[in-house]
Structures are given as C-alpha cells and as structure tokens.
Amino acid sequence: MTTELNRTRWAIAAVLIGRLIFALVFIMAVSFKFMDIDGTAGYIAAAGFPLSKLLAWLAALFELALIASFLTGAYFSEAALLAAVYVLFLGFAFHGPAHWAGNQAEFGFFVDHFTFLAGLLFAAAHGPGRVLVLRRGFLPR
Structure with missing residues (x-):
C-alpha cells in the first residue's frame, strides 16, 4: 500500500512539474517577444517570412x-499537439539544415527542438494528470 501511494505521489508530482516546465519555457519565449517585439519581428523577417510584425504578435498570443x-490543464492534449507542431515548425524554419553551414551550433538548436517535441507528444498522449486540472478538451481521454 505504501509503495503504491509513494508511486502515485511521485507520478502526480512529475506530471505537475512537467506541466510547469512546459509553461515556463513558453513564459520565457513570450517574455522575450513582449520585451522586444520589433527584434522578434526582425528575426522572423530575416528567416524570409512576410508580415513579420503580425507573425510576432500572433506567436506571442499563441504562446x-x-x-x-x-x-x-484545460485543452491540455490539444495544446500539447499544437505546441508540438509549432516547435517542429520553429526547428525547421529557424534552425534547419539551411542554417547549419553558417553556424554548426544551429544543428544543436535543431536537435533540441526534437527533444522538446518528444516531450510534448508524450504529454499530449497521456494528458494533464488528475490533480490541478480543468477537465476540458476535444480529444477523447
């Protein structure tokens, strides 16, 4: 009984910490956007995208x-799937193979996106957990 209870507590804590980490990553990202939306727009424009200021604001709102x-935890699986698509897009658009010749560190940034993608897909499949969660969503549980 005690072992099962400890395992349950550990799992609950792990899920909550994971959700917090996902949120913190996007809190940092959106903070940088709000601190310098013009810089973000410039980065987007440098990657070749039109309407960079609009895209910067849309990215901030999405985040x-x-x-x-x-x-x-509301719409958690849906959000995790959308975030996975977003992270995959960002990896290719801003750190993909076209960027590797100019700066080999870009390859590391590219690979990091796939690590984050894996976590998001796992989270989407398993949901937000049972604690501190609003039960809302479109996907079947």
Whole structure:
C-alpha cells in the first residue's frame, strides 16, 4: 500500500512539474517577444517570412494560450499537439539544415527542438494528470 501511494505521489508530482516546465519555457519565449517585439519581428523577417510584425504578435498570443493550457490543464492534449507542431515548425524554419553551414551550433538548436517535441507528444498522449486540472478538451481521454 505504501509503495503504491509513494508511486502515485511521485507520478502526480512529475506530471505537475512537467506541466510547469512546459509553461515556463513558453513564459520565457513570450517574455522575450513582449520585451522586444520589433527584434522578434526582425528575426522572423530575416528567416524570409512576410508580415513579420503580425507573425510576432500572433506567436506571442499563441504562446499565451499555450501557457494558460499548460498551467490549468484545460485543452491540455490539444495544446500539447499544437505546441508540438509549432516547435517542429520553429526547428525547421529557424534552425534547419539551411542554417547549419553558417553556424554548426544551429544543428544543436535543431536537435533540441526534437527533444522538446518528444516531450510534448508524450504529454499530449497521456494528458494533464488528475490533480490541478480543468477537465476540458476535444480529444477523447
């Protein structure tokens, strides 16, 4: 009984910490955008995307929605899947193979996106846990 209870507590803590880490990553990202939206727009424009200021604001709003979902658990699996697509897009658009010749560190940034992608996919499949969660979503549980 005690072993099962400890395992349950550990799992609950791990899920909550994981959700917090996801939220913190996007909190940092959106903070940088809000601190220098023009810099973010410049980075987006340098990657060849049009309407860079609009895209910077849309990215910030999207990241705010992800943060809300990761912290509350509402629409968690859906948000994790959308975040996975977003992270995959960012990896290729800003750190993909075209960037490796100019700076080999870009390859490391590219690979890091896949690590984050794996975590997001795992989270999407397993959901937000049973504690501190709003039970909302479209995907079957």
